[in-house]
Amino acid sequence: MKTTRSTTAKTAIYELIMNSDVALSHSEIQKLAGDLCDRVTIYRILDRLVIEDVIHKIATPDGLLKYAVCQKTEKHSHNHIHFSCENCLSVTCLDAVEPIFEVPENYSIKGVNFTVSGFCPNCS
Amino acid sequence: MKTTRSTTAKTAIYELIMNSDVALSHSEIQKLAGDLCDRVTIYRILDRLVIEDVIHKIATPDGLLKYAVCQKTEKHSHNHIHFSCENCLSVTCLDAVEPIFEVPENYSIKGVNFTVSGFCPNCS
């Protein structure tokens, strides 16, 4: 069977995302990582971390992908709101807030991606 | 002042989006439009239609941008849920459903982008 290995690049990138208070895009991670590894490797590491469920992917209203480690509460939930600042373009997880919604019963739900945009506390 | 003009390409593209029951991406519109106009023109027309507030932009969980004309109810609201099918990749507006949520008061809200993903009625 296919196992997963922990490499220097993978741990370093996980640390970057872990220690950031905003969600990071691939290009932001690339800048932060410097010459840690090739940019293709960053893509592959991000994919793996998402599959391993230690980070999650967020699409901003402009279609840019960002990655964040969410606070794991009692049971981990991706069912929370993200805030996307139109001014500084930062994306943050609003872990405390859980949206309430319903969909028609013939739809089956596998995941949610809720993003509210506007101005964050720093930019208001 | 800068005025807006109605051209054949613009009306045709608006018709395409209008008559589609799912949200359309740029490339889908390009295929449907054939040799109606250059692909750069499609980008510019989409931007204008969004600014004119007759269509709205949706980011799928994979960061792909799609465009749709939403049903205008009594007062037009972009504050509804979109459904993104993981199988057929279609995006539809669930106009009837309005999510309930709260954000901390130091955030100011200008827009929302709520996408639920899973399997649509056709793919369940």
Add this chain to the structure above:
DNA sequence: AATAATAACGCAACACTGTTGCAATAAATT
């Protein structure tokens, strides 16, 4: 209806984002 002003267009070129194949490297197991 002809003219003038300029929004919109086509084309070419570019920048950014993400993917794939393959040989080389390094992590985990024996």
Add this chain to the structure above:
DNA sequence: AATTTATTGCAACAGTGTTGCGTTATTATT
């Protein structure tokens, strides 16, 4: 230490979106 193979780097490619500029076509004005 040797073996297995997951992971990496590199090169090349594909898709997505943008910009500049000369030309075309829409709209308003005469």
